[in-house]
Amino acid sequence: MNAPRDGRVGQVKEVTSLANPVVKDIKALALKKFRDQQNAFMAEGLKLVIDALDLGWTIRTLVFSKSGLGNPAVEKAAARTVAAGGLVLEVNDKVLAAITRRENPQMVVGVFEQRWTALADVKPSGNDVWVALDRVRDPGNLGTVIRTVDAVGARGIILVGDTTDPFAVETVRATMGSIFAVPVARASEQAFLSWRRGFAGLVAGTHLKGSVDYRTVDYGGKPVVLLMGNEQQGLPALLAETCDRLVRIPQAGRADSLNLAVATGVMLYEVRRSALALEKPAS
Ligand SMILES: C[S@@+](CC[C@H](N)C(=O)[O-])C[C@H]1O[C@@H](n2cnc3c(N)ncnc32)[C@H](O)[C@@H]1O
Structure with a gap:
């Protein structure tokens, strides 16, 4: 990955605990009240995240499973997130399953800013x-x-x-x-x-x-x-x-x-x- 991967360096963090505050914030996005408070939402899947980045949506956080390490497309999406000022979390399957509330979650989840047309x-x-x-x-x-x-x-x-x-x-x-x-x-x-x-x-x-x-x-x-x-x-x-x-x-x-x-x-x-x-x- 082009971006630094050390949890203490740059914007890429390794997270294994469900008590991590960023993980808690992302989990809270399941509720409208918190989506509105954070003006954010979650999208699952590498293709969706890449499409969103290509279309100019603002990414706040990219969460990916450790199994994505070494996958060039995942690493490129992570590097684009860091370049856009976002945070990248490398997580275990337990954290990813909790965030998505799915037993078999996608390898990548993106948290994006909401966008409304007036x-x-x-x-x-x-x-x-x-x-x-x-x-x-x-x-x-x-x-x-x-x-x-x-x-x-x-x-x-x-x-x-x-x-x-x-x-x-x-x-x-x-x-x-x-x-x-x-x-x-x-x-x-x-x-x-x-x-x-x-x-x-x-x-x-x-x-x-x-x-x-x-x-x-x-x-x-x-x-x-x-x-x-x-x-x-x-x-x-x-x-x-x-x-x-x-x-x-x-x-x-x-x-x-x-x-x-x-x-x-x-x-x-x-x-x-x-x-x-x-x-x-x-x-
Ligand atoms: C499930 S329907 C609403 C049924 C409702 N009980 C009613 O009396 O209108 C939801 C919407 O789909 C559209 N719709 C469904 N079937 C339609 C039909 N056969 N012709 C025209 N619009 C229909 C209408 O816009 C309707 O308001």
């Missing part, structure tokens, strides 16, 4: 697509939506009202790394409604009682905000009324509704159809 900076133009999620509760749904937004080349997410935390461990896991590629803004319902008044594109809301089939709407030639409702209650009246179109995805069986993340995926592939048609299939 709603005022969300200025959709051209064919941009943003997804607005009303009070999304389930971390798996939010992570899957973030991953799908990334996959279809949509621009970002607006979290409306009281939602689950995009920086929760379960959410970050479900994004499979897309948390680092997709801007996330947050707003109260009132703030979103006021932002919406200044948005000249199409707001397409999805609703079980939507008046039109989602496939009959022309989403092209303008920026689109796709508004999705809460898992239990759907879109409240104030948000539904602000939509230019309220669309429905047809269903044939006995299910009441689609899962939120599935419905978002179906919609995004329709809204982005012409843009995705230009993509060449992977060979």
Whole structure:
């Protein structure tokens, strides 16, 4: 490793105790209260950490298992962390399992600064697509939506009202790394409604009682905000009324509704159809 490895030298420390204060701080990131206090979150896996560094996210701490010693990619990530002013911890499997709360943890964990996009900076133009999620509760749904937004080349997410935390461990896991590629803004319902008044594109809301089939709407030639409702209650009246179109995805069986993340995926592939048609299939 380029960086000094001695626990008493530089920013690389060997840690074997769960009582170590840095380890305690990282473990605390399992709770939103401490993520907010520290303005930080944890991401697991070497690929995610490298992607995050490549995308310019600020790393606070890199934790790696002793088994990673001698792995050039791990050592390079450690050297980049030190160069960025971060701390590197070399730990045993017991510490890594406690930090990740997993029996078979990844070899590398990164602690990064949270990054939010201000709603005022969300200025959709051209064919941009943003997804607005009303009070999304389930971390798996939010992570899957973030991953799908990334996959279809949509621009970002607006979290409306009281939602689950995009920086929760379960959410970050479900994004499979897309948390680092997709801007996330947050707003109260009132703030979103006021932002919406200044948005000249199409707001397409999805609703079980939507008046039109989602496939009959022309989403092209303008920026689109796709508004999705809460898992239990759907879109409240104030948000539904602000939509230019309220669309429905047809269903044939006995299910009441689609899962939120599935419905978002179906919609995004329709809204982005012409843009995705230009993509060449992977060979
Ligand atoms: C699980 S559903 C909510 C179900 C809720 N019980 C209701 O009455 O709306 C979560 C969100 O996914 C979207 N959704 C799910 N199925 C849909 C469908 N068939 N058509 C349109 N939107 C749908 C809507 O945005 C909905 O608010």
